[in-house]
Amino acid sequence: MSRTIDVCTVRHLPVPTESVFDACMAALAQRRTDGEAGCPDNYLIMDRPYCLAFEWHAADAPRADLVTVALIDAEPGCKIKVTQQLDIDRAAEAERVRKDWARMLAIMSRTLRARARA
Numbered sequence: 001m002s003r004t005i006d007v008c009t010v011r012h013l014p015v016p017t018e019s020v021f022d023a024c025m026a027a028l029a030q031r032r033t034d035g036e037a038g039c040p041d042n043y044l045i046m047d048r049p050y051c052l053a054f055e056w057h058a059a060d061a062p063r064a065d066l067v068t069v070a071l072i073d074a075e076p077g078c079k080i081k082v083t084q085q086l087d088i089d090r091a092a093e094a095e096r097v098r099k100d101w102a103r104m105l106a107i108m109s110r111t112l113r114a115r116a117r118a
Helices: 017-034 088-117
Strands: 004-013 040-047 051-056 065-073 078-087
Touching: 004 088, 017 051, 017 065, 017 078, 017 088, 078 088
Parallel strands: none
Antiparallel strands: 004 078, 040 051, 051 065, 065 078
């Protein structure tokens, strides 16, 4: 068994957990449809609306990483925590991975806020 490090990103979103879970699933499905690198290879947990876990195979990684998305009710809205387990030999990538997830969550936040106002 290889050693790993957890790379976490947390963000508050002012929308219900169900909306965030559905947006996560839609975004992952779109990546797969578009044929993008980093698509989920295997869903391990789908517990709507609180938890999603899957294997994420980045194009430059020798093995898939475990990614867990946890959603917690936090009025108003929810908190989302994305954790990606990297092999210890990829530790130098941790900050880039954290920033990538933070960027994706910022985009999701803007999109969900716009939908809520529409």
